[in-house]
Amino acid sequence: MLVLMLVPGKTAHADWFDPLKIHFLDVGQADCILVEAPNGQTMLIDGGDEHDAEEIITYLKREGITHLDIVVASHPHHDHIGSLDDVIRAFPVSVLYMPNLPYDTKYYHDLFRVINEKQIPVDRAKAGVHFKMGFSVKVEMLAPKGSYYKHINDYSAVIKIQHGKKNFLLMADAGAEEEKEIMSRGGVKADVIKIGHHGANTGSSMEFLKKVKAKTAVISVGKNNPYQFPSKEVLYRLNNRKMTVYRTDQLGAIIATSNGKKIMFRTNVLH
Numbered sequence: 001m002l003v004l005m006l007v008p009g010k011t012a013h014a015d016w017f018d019p020l021k022i023h024f025l026d027v028g029q030a031d032c033i034l035v036e037a038p039n040g041q042t043m044l045i046d047g048g049d050e051h052d053a054e055e056i057i058t059y060l061k062r063e064g065i066t067h068l069d070i071v072v073a074s075h076p077h078h079d080h081i082g083s084l085d086d087v088i089r090a091f092p093v094s095v096l097y098m099p100n101l102p103y104d105t106k107y108y109h110d111l112f113r114v115i116n117e118k119q120i121p122v123d124r125a126k127a128g129v130h131f132k133m134g135f136s137v138k139v140e141m142l143a144p145k146g147s148y149y150k151h152i153n154d155y156s157a158v159i160k161i162q163h164g165k166k167n168f169l170l171m172a173d174a175g176a177e178e179e180k181e182i183m184s185r186g187g188v189k190a191d192v193i194k195i196g197h198h199g200a201n202t203g204s205s206m207e208f209l210k211k212v213k214a215k216t217a218v219i220s221v222g223k224n225n226p227y228q229f230p231s232k233e234v235l236y237r238l239n240n241r242k243m244t245v246y247r248t249d250q251l252g253a254i255i256a257t258s259n260g261k262k263i264m265f266r267t268n269v270l271h
Ligand SMILES: [Zn+2]
Pocket: 030, 031, 077, 079, 080, 173, 197, 198
């Protein structure tokens, strides 16, 4: 027997179970994350390194993306904004978030040229910024909170995405200083963590991993990269916590799909 539960005024809750998709693109030794909310809204976090534009744009078009509602430049290093200028030239963008850190590089100036050409509104990425993507997806920036950090990586916009009972923590290139700041703020518990700084031993401390309690780690990292990321130390800690690790250098793009209760992973690798 089919029972339809129709509670007046509560029907919108069905939205909780429509899928949220988070794509960790394979852009080699760089970062690029696409978030597709159930209501059709999209968010792009970072845009790969200098020569990744074509691959990112092709990927987004294949996903049927016609508009980027939110773009985040997590911090101004080339492996995060290197192709972001070309990507935002290819799609209409409603708003772009970035930390308050003017940076005198070609990549930064290229990005601002397109922002100015297209008159894209720019907001500051900082702790406390929050918004919803439709009814069921809550986005909150946990960092940066301060206005000065020793390491550029610690200016990274750290983003928590909540979908029903499931949480994703996207660390960009955050290191130990930013992790400490986030821990003091609280609310770091997540099911999936995108490991900071491509798995470098500059962060992902045991103390932090214990607070986050994630069972799954995603590492965006290039094959045979010269930095030997991810570091042995970080892999040891993830293993010690019995976490499942998905790496873009081994699996290609990694796609997490949440229904608010469960998260499924699939990859580009054909077995
Ligand atoms: Zn990076």
